[in-house]
Structures are given as structure tokens and as C-alpha cells.
Amino acid sequence: MxxxxxxxxxxxxxxxxxxxxxxxxxxxxxxxSPILLRKARxxxxxxxxxxxxxxxxxxxxxxxxxxxxxxxxxxxxxxxxxxxxxxxxxxxxxxxxxxxxxxxxxxxxxxxxxxxxxxxxxxxxxxxxxxxxxxxxxxxxxxxxxxxxxxxxxxxxxxxxxxxxxxxxxxxxxxxxxxxxxxxxxxxxxxxxxxxxxxxxxxxxxxxxxxxxxxxxxxxxxxxxxxxxxxxxxxxxxxxxxxxxxxxxxxxxxxxxxxxxxxxxxxxxxxxxxxxxxxxxxxxxxxxxxxxxxxxxxxxxDYRAFFNGxxxxxxxxxxxxxxxxxxxxxxxxxxxxxxxxxxxxxxxxxxxxxxxxxxxxxxxxxxxxxxxxxxxxxxxxxxxxxxxxxxxxxxxxxxxxxxxxIQISEESDLDENETRLRNQHIIVSINELSGNEQLLDFALLISDQKVINPISVVSVYPNDAAAERMIRKSRKSLEDIVKHFSGHESKLNTIATIDHNVSSGLSRVAKELVADIVVLNDSRNKNLLSRIVGDDRAHLLDICDRTIFFCQLDNPSVSYDKVIVIAPPLSELEANFALWVERVIRLAQELTISIDLYASKATHERFEKVGLANKLDFNIHFQEIENVDDFFLYFDKKDHGIIVFCGARVGSVSYDLGTESFADKIEKACPNNDTIFIYPGMELDKMNENYNDISSTAINAGVETIQKIGREVGNIFKKSSSKKSK
Known part of the structure; x- marks a missing residue:
């Protein structure tokens, strides 16, 4: 002792x-030290x-x-x-x-x-x-x-x-x-x-x-x-x-x-x-x-120096x-x-x-x-x-x-806009076996640190006999994701739920959480049936009125040398144009890379106004195009940028038959580039108007579907004939 x-x-x-x-x-x-001196300011x-x-x-x-x-x-x-x-x-x-x-x-x-x-x-x-x-x-x-x-x-x-x-x-x-x-x-x-x-x-x-x-x-x-x-x-x-x-x-x-x-x-x-x-x-x-x-x-x-004369x-x-x-x-x-x-x-x-x-x-x-x-x-x-x-x-x-x-807040004439940004809510769908961490990294990059709401990570499973087992398994994987991202200040909210299908579940959760943006993986590999009659992408667009980011992220973000943005004519007139533009600019700012914008002059002007209004610093290179297909005239396949395409929902002001098939063209022409297909949100009543009556839009959509069937059937015969010739 x-x-x-x-x-x-x-x-x-x-x-x-x-x-x-x-x-x-x-x-x-x-x-x-900070605790004791806090009261003394x-x-x-x-x-x-x-x-x-x-x-x-x-x-x-x-x-x-x-x-x-x-x-x-x-x-x-x-x-x-x-x-x-x-x-x-x-x-x-x-x-x-x-x-x-x-x-x-x-x-x-x-x-x-x-x-x-x-x-x-x-x-x-x-x-x-x-x-x-x-x-x-x-x-x-x-x-x-x-x-x-x-x-x-x-x-x-x-x-x-x-x-x-x-x-x-x-x-x-x-x-x-x-x-x-x-x-x-x-x-x-x-x-x-x-x-x-x-x-x-x-x-x-x-x-x-x-x-x-x-x-x-x-x-x-x-x-x-x-x-x-x-x-x-x-x-x-x-x-x-x-x-x-x-x-x-x-x-x-x-x-x-x-x-x-x-x-x-x-x-x-x-x-x-x-x-x-x-x-x-x-x-x-x-x-x-x-x-x-x-x-x-x-x-x-040495305070004693004061006493030496x-x-x-x-x-x-x-x-x-x-x-x-x-x-x-x-x-x-x-x-x-x-x-x-x-x-x-x-x-x-x-x-x-x-x-x-x-x-x-x-x-x-x-x-x-x-x-x-x-x-x-x-x-x-x-x-x-x-x-x-x-x-x-x-x-x-x-x-x-x-x-x-205080000065910055008083000088800002965007109080309503800033309030909206602070209340934005992003949900991330993770049902894929891989790529979840990369998808969440992307969500963190486009989110504002001042946002009040957490990022909600959602897993949706079909309501069948295996639903309960899948929910348990999903909760374990969600816990691992939360643990992995515990080093970040942003809060994560995890949800595992059951619905008829993934699209219905995501749409329902987005409404319940009053979310602004839905982020999910979008596989490049689609079977014949999905390409002919429509897949989860089309179904989700039909029933969900939020802004949706379909992401194909295979490369680390450090490999990007630019953000390549393609926007169709009149896209600046969409209701949620500023929402997705602000996120894309924030992505470029976070990665400290420039933006190559392929769009009309009107879209370009509005694009820059959104960035300036949100006080974001970015470098932009603009190339005017009359339609989205003109992009391929200027695109260099050696560019290692991430491609962001602003799509258009059926019935929206910027919708065109060409934009519906453009996503497939991008996937085929740029297989090595990561892509994000953004579909700005629409109000539900406007979405429903497109299906109330027989309109030219509905007829055009039908024609486009028939064209898809023709192309796919033609591809089948081409493949079979090539095999016979061999």
C-alpha cells in the first residue's frame, strides 16, 4: 500500500x-477550458x-x-x-x-x-x-x-x-x-x-x-x-x-x-x-x-519579464x-x-x-x-x-x-428561398446489393449543411411471404450504413417498409416525409420486357410527383473532371428547375470542378441566375443546342465527367418524344461515364390531367411504345440472323 x-x-x-x-x-x-470560460464569453x-x-x-x-x-x-x-x-x-x-x-x-x-x-x-x-x-x-x-x-x-x-x-x-x-x-x-x-x-x-x-x-x-x-x-x-x-x-x-x-x-x-x-x-x-x-x-x-x-524593469x-x-x-x-x-x-x-x-x-x-x-x-x-x-x-x-x-x-442574413433578399432550402428533405432508396455507400456519398454531396431535415434512407420490399424476413435483413444492413456514416455530421433517418412494389413504397414515403428529392440507383442492365413495356423508372415517374434522381454511379467521385449538364429547351420553365440546378451546382462546387452546360440560351441564363441567387461559386462553359440530340455533335468521349440529363415527364412543358429516348442514347454512347437522370417534380393535379382525356400526348406516348416494340423485335431478328450466318 x-x-x-x-x-x-x-x-x-x-x-x-x-x-x-x-x-x-x-x-x-x-x-x-471551454466549459469554464463559456459563461465569461x-x-x-x-x-x-x-x-x-x-x-x-x-x-x-x-x-x-x-x-x-x-x-x-x-x-x-x-x-x-x-x-x-x-x-x-x-x-x-x-x-x-x-x-x-x-x-x-x-x-x-x-x-x-x-x-x-x-x-x-x-x-x-x-x-x-x-x-x-x-x-x-x-x-x-x-x-x-x-x-x-x-x-x-x-x-x-x-x-x-x-x-x-x-x-x-x-x-x-x-x-x-x-x-x-x-x-x-x-x-x-x-x-x-x-x-x-x-x-x-x-x-x-x-x-x-x-x-x-x-x-x-x-x-x-x-x-x-x-x-x-x-x-x-x-x-x-x-x-x-x-x-x-x-x-x-x-x-x-x-x-x-x-x-x-x-x-x-x-x-x-x-x-x-x-x-x-x-x-x-x-x-x-x-x-x-x-x-x-x-x-x-x-x-x-514568460510573464516574469514584466518585473525585470x-x-x-x-x-x-x-x-x-x-x-x-x-x-x-x-x-x-x-x-x-x-x-x-x-x-x-x-x-x-x-x-x-x-x-x-x-x-x-x-x-x-x-x-x-x-x-x-x-x-x-x-x-x-x-x-x-x-x-x-x-x-x-x-x-x-x-x-x-x-x-x-447577421449582415449576410440582412442583406439577403432570398429569405423565402433560404427557408425552403433549409427545409428540403432528401430520401435515398437502397434496394440494390451494391452501390449503396456511393449513392449515400452522392446524397451528402448535393445536400446543404444548413438543412434541418435528415437524409432518409429507405428500403422497400414487396408484401409477400418473404416480407418479414427481408425487413429484418434490411434493418441490419441499414444499421451498418448508419455506422459507416457516423463520422459525418449529417443525420440519417432509416426506414424499412412494405408495399406492393418499390415505386409505390417510395412514392408513399416521399409523401409522408414531405420529401423534395428522391435518389435511387438505376441499373444499366435491363431486360427486353422492361425496355418494351416500361420499368420501375417509368412507373415511379407516373405515381411520384417529387424531383427524382436516377443515378448510375460506378466510378469514384475523384475521377470526375467536370459535370456535363444537358437540358432540353423550355426546361427552365419547369416548376422545380431551381431545385435540381441548385443541387447540380453544389455537386460541382463540392468537387471543385467546372460545369459544361448544353442547353438553350434561355435555360443557360436561368441556370446562372439560380447559382447566383443561392450564392454559389462555380465555373460554367456553355454550348447552345437546339435539341438534346445536338449534344452528341460536341461531346468528346475522352471526357471523364459525370453526365447529368434533365428529363421531362409526360405532359410537362419541356416534354418531347426525343427526350424520352435520350436516356437510352446516353447509356449506349457513354458507357464509361457515370450518369444522373433528373426528372423535375410536377404537381399531382397536373400529372393527372394527362390521363383524364385522350390527348395528343397520350397518342404520342402510344406511338413511342409501338416504335420501341418495333426496334426491339428488329434487334432480335438481327441477332438471330447473324448467328445463322456464323
Whole structure:
């Protein structure tokens, strides 16, 4: 018994050395810090940084210097957390919007680099009396910033906002420039700043860029294509790319944070923001690795420097005040140039004002240099700067994020439309033996994260002797599907039911749940009887008035290079045109690919209006066609895009005999392309009108059926005659 207590007392001797106990302590801090500070309305980030100050070697000494050393466990986790922040920033960046606003990012990157550097040099030289080299090094530190408050932006769903895209782009530009300056200063101090230095730097950065932008994307695309269902392997692969990229960046002569951000950019198109993999990446980073980094930032702070005389206080005050002012000035000038709102300026200021990783790296290089470019007072002042800028960044970003959300909602003139989108309901039919996971992945891609209703997964079985056994079996498979998708934030609602047939069951469930969209597998292999007299597709269209997506998904989504949309003339006049267009644009946005639209001019104009009305960023290439068959005149079979065809129900305004057979033509002409056949919903009374009287539509449908029979019978005789000739 005494041994137990002695062992317990030894384990709790300060500083803590047991790695398991250290890890437990940090996890408790991560758990309790937000809870304790919630009532005080202090951002979680500030709580973690303050916790680091308290337990660090400069505070209560609970964690010692050894754990924070380069080879220590705390340092390792904090490095992972920092790389994770930059990686997620690159991964969540809206590339479509970023491409459109690249000039704004360049301008902001230039301003946030030039203003702090240009004004900081004379301040360091004249007020702090630093040498020219030390003044340049300290002034370059002002230009850097770390996206410490980015998790707040991500939490509020503002990661794709234009002001965030501008700031993230500017961050990479200015940090890269500063880190290159750091390498130049270090080489100049050692006397190695010659032609060989520049040749080595340019060559290494070129090799790094070639590997990251040419080799890694191909490997990643192949990996995700071959292991589409192995979600755990995909996550491990993503981590491998992240840390390998950070290592390559360090070898190339820049900091690992640049490599982490580039890794995020490279994998951006391959990992949709609404996918299970993305959810896992964010969850593990935000709940574990990133908090470790924030705690480590607090551990670096030495509050005792305030009690060593007035000069350290003056240095800390000057450095902190100018660091905050210079970033605010850069954000203000950016606002003036691009006529942005005050809330957008505050978002830019909040994100860019925090100094952490790159700042600390620059100052420590200057301090640890053999000739001692910087003294301990500058180091302590910089650490205080890190603490106050991170706190300022968190408070400003939190407040500006809330105000920007309010501003967006007030400026929107689509309140009714947004309410409709939030109340949309998707049901997914899974009765096939395979392809269910891919079908659900597709449903997640086209669903809006703001939607209130869950995605309903429905299994329908015929009411026969085997019905009860099939229901039990179905419930087990539905449980497996829910378990598989448990890593995603979207809720799944599972239903197993009995009806006369699948179509009747789906139609009934869609009415009961007030669903907007029905998604189901559509087999390419149909027998002769189905093709002659009609199959489940035709039956479901007859009795279900919802918008229906018939999906033929055989390839992983990472293999798509574009979304090919074909819409018949007058399809823009259909009642649910905006519903399916919004989903298709969202699919392209999630996969970061362009849209090729084959339609009339009127359809094209309405298509773009729907995207703009829903504030979706997308790239579209338009080709005008007079009828859907004209599509084959322009289609290149080498395109690996997913084909989306907007069909038309009998009696709808865009219905034409040609559209009814076009789906079969697509299947024959494009056997290697995944396809989605969309039939916009119609009101039931309008659908019933088509069958109340004998109309030209009914006669046309009969003629079309007779033509089908003739073609199929002709094919039979052709096959039999060819066999006889052989």
C-alpha cells in the first residue's frame, strides 16, 4: 500500500515527467477550458492559451522545459497542430472564389507585408535602437501572421467567404516572403549570400513545387480511386501527404507551414467539404491537435519579464502595439481599395493580427544565432506580443464573425428561398446489393449543411411471404450504413417498409416525409420486357410527383473532371428547375470542378441566375443546342465527367418524344461515364390531367411504345440472323 502512495507522489512531482499523465492533463484542459470560460464569453482559444501560461515552465512549472524541447512530446503535438491549422485552411479554401479574387489576395498580401515591414524598420531602429540587421529581422516579424483564430471562422461556416479567402491567400504570400527574407538574413550573417545560395533556393523551391503540384495530385487521385471505400486508409494517406509536404518545404528552405498549406490546396479538389473524410479531418484536428498548439503558445510566454524593469515593458508595449496597428492599417487600406464592409475588414484584421509560429521562428533564429542578432528583451517582448495578438485576434474574429453572419442574413433578399432550402428533405432508396455507400456519398454531396431535415434512407420490399424476413435483413444492413456514416455530421433517418412494389413504397414515403428529392440507383442492365413495356423508372415517374434522381454511379467521385449538364429547351420553365440546378451546382462546387452546360440560351441564363441567387461559386462553359440530340455533335468521349440529363415527364412543358429516348442514347454512347437522370417534380393535379382525356400526348406516348416494340423485335431478328450466318 505504501508503495502505491509513494509511486503516486513521485508521479505528481513537478514538473510532470510521466507522458501518460502529461497527456491526461492536457486533455482535461482541452475539455474543461471551454466549459469554464463559456459563461465569461471568452473565446475557447484564449482559454487554451491562458491555460498554457499557467501550467508552463514560466508559470506554475507543471510542465517542464524538457517536454517543450524540440524532441519533446508537447513540442511534437504543437507542431502537428500548427501544420493542421494551415492544412485545413488550404483544404477549406473555396478555389473557385479564390481564383476569381486572386488579385485581391495579391493586393492584401502585398499590403500586409509592406506596411508592417516598411513602418516597422524605422520604429525598431529609432525607438528600440536596434542594429540595421536586427531592425530588418524584427520588422519582418511584424509582417507574418498565423491563422490562430481560423477555427472560429470554420465554426461559423464562413470559411468560403470572400474576405476569408483574401486573408488566407495573403497569409501564404506574406509568410512565404518573410521566411525567404529570414533565410537571406541568416545566410548574410554567415557570409554565404552568394550566387550559390540563390541557385540552391530557387532549385529547391522548384523541385518542391513540381512534386507537390504535379506528382502528389496524380498519386492522390489514384489512391482515392482505388480505395474509395477504405475511409481509414484515406485519412492515413491524407496525414502522410500533410507531413511529407511539410518536410519537403523545410528541405526546400522554407517553413513546414508553407508545405502544409500547399498540401491542403493539392488535396482540396479531391476531398469535398461535405464528405465524411473532411468531417473526420476537421474533427480530429479541432478536438486534439490544434488545441495542443494553442496550449503550447501559452507555455512560451514568460510573464516574469514584466518585473525585470521598465525597458522590457517598453519593448513589449512597442512591439505589441505596432504589430496590432500595422495589421489593422493593412486591413483598412484593403477595405478602401475593394470597397468592403466594416465587418469584412474586421474579419481580415482578426485573422491576420495573430502572431505565433513564424514570428517565434524568426525571433528564435535571431536570438540563437552565433553572433546574437537579437537579445533576450526582444525575445520576451515577442512572446508577450504573441499572447496579446492571439487574444486580440480571437476576440475580434469572434465578434466580427457574428456581425458578418447577421449582415449576410440582412442583406439577403432570398429569405423565402433560404427557408425552403433549409427545409428540403432528401430520401435515398437502397434496394440494390451494391452501390449503396456511393449513392449515400452522392446524397451528402448535393445536400446543404444548413438543412434541418435528415437524409432518409429507405428500403422497400414487396408484401409477400418473404416480407418479414427481408425487413429484418434490411434493418441490419441499414444499421451498418448508419455506422459507416457516423463520422459525418449529417443525420440519417432509416426506414424499412412494405408495399406492393418499390415505386409505390417510395412514392408513399416521399409523401409522408414531405420529401423534395428522391435518389435511387438505376441499373444499366435491363431486360427486353422492361425496355418494351416500361420499368420501375417509368412507373415511379407516373405515381411520384417529387424531383427524382436516377443515378448510375460506378466510378469514384475523384475521377470526375467536370459535370456535363444537358437540358432540353423550355426546361427552365419547369416548376422545380431551381431545385435540381441548385443541387447540380453544389455537386460541382463540392468537387471543385467546372460545369459544361448544353442547353438553350434561355435555360443557360436561368441556370446562372439560380447559382447566383443561392450564392454559389462555380465555373460554367456553355454550348447552345437546339435539341438534346445536338449534344452528341460536341461531346468528346475522352471526357471523364459525370453526365447529368434533365428529363421531362409526360405532359410537362419541356416534354418531347426525343427526350424520352435520350436516356437510352446516353447509356449506349457513354458507357464509361457515370450518369444522373433528373426528372423535375410536377404537381399531382397536373400529372393527372394527362390521363383524364385522350390527348395528343397520350397518342404520342402510344406511338413511342409501338416504335420501341418495333426496334426491339428488329434487334432480335438481327441477332438471330447473324448467328445463322456464323
Amino acid at each position: 505504501n508503495y502505491f502512495f509513494e509511486h503516486l507522489i513521485n508521479a505528481f512531482q513537478l514538473p510532470l515527467k510521466n507522458p501518460v499523465l502529461l497527456f491526461s492533463l492536457l486533455l482535461f484542459i482541452i475539455l474543461l 471568452i473565446p475557447n482559444i484564449i482559454g487554451l492559451i491562458i491555460s498554457g501560461v499557467i501550467i508552463g515552465p514560466k508559470g506554475l512549472g507543471i510542465i517542464g522545459e524538457n517536454a517543450m524541447a524540440q524532441e519533446g512530446s508537447i513540442k511534437l503535438f504543437s507542431t502537428i497542430g500548427l501544420l493542421y491549422i494551415m492544412f485545413i485552411a488550404g483544404l477549406e479554401l473555396d478555389l473557385n472564389r479564390f481564383r476569381k479574387q486572386i488579385n485581391k489576395s495579391l493586393v492584401f498580401g502585398g499590403l500586409t507585408f509592406i506596411i508592417p515591414l516598411g513602418l516597422g524598420y524605422p520604429i525598431c531602429s529609432e525607438i528600440l535602437h536596434l542594429s540595421p540587421l536586427a531592425s530588418l529581422l524584427t520588422a519582418s516579424m511584424f509582417a507574418t501572421h498565423t491563422l490562430v483564430s481560423y477555427p472560429i471562422i470554420s465554426k461559423y461556416g464562413l470559411a468560403k467567404h470572400s474576405s476569408v479567402a483574401i486573408t488566407v491567400g495573403g497569409t501564404i504570400l506574406t509568410d512565404t516572403a518573410v521566411l525567404i527574407i529570414l533565410a537571406i538574413i541568416t545566410s548574410a550573417e554567415k557570409g554565404n549570400l552568394d550566387f550559390g545560395f540563390w541557385l540552391t533556393l530557387i532549385t529547391s523551391l522548384s523541385i518542391f513545387s513540381a512534386i507537390m503540384f504535379l506528382l502528389i495530385p496524380r498519386i492522390a487521385k489514384w489512391f482515392f480511386s482505388k480505395l474509395d471505400s477504405e475511409k481509414t486508409s484515406q485519412y492515413i494517406f491524407v496525414l502522410s501527404v500533410l507531413f511529407f509536404s511539410a518536410f519537403l518545404a523545410e528541405v526546400a528552405g522554407v517553413e513546414g507551414i508553407i508545405g502544409a498549406f500547399v498540401a491542403g490546396l493539392v488535396l482540396n479538389r479531391l476531398i469535398p467539404s461535405n464528405s465524411i473524410l473532411m468531417n473526420r479531418i476537421e474533427f480530429i484536428g479541432n478536438s486534439l491537435f490544434i488545441p495542443f498548439f494553442l496550449i503550447f503558445v501559452g507555455m512560451v510566454v 521598465t525597458w522590457p515593458l517598453i519593448i513589449a508595449g512597442v512591439l505589441t502595439a505596432f504589430a496590432i496597428f500595422s495589421k489593422w492599417l493593412a486591413a483598412l487600406v484593403t477595405q478602401w481599395i475593394f470597397k468592403m464592409s466594416n465587418n469584412e475588414r474586421q474579419i481580415i484584421f482578426g485573422l491576420s493580427t495573430s502572431h505565433a509560429a513564424a514570428t517565434l521562428a524568426i525571433i528564435m533564429v535571431g536570438y540563437n544565432n552565433g553572433n546574437g542578432i537579437l537579445d533576450i528583451n526582444i525575445v520576451n517582448g515577442t512572446v508577450i506580443l504573441i499572447l496579446f495578438t492571439c487574444m486580440t485576434s480571437s476576440f475580434v474574429t469572434e465578434a466580427a464573425g457574428k456581425k458578418l453572419l
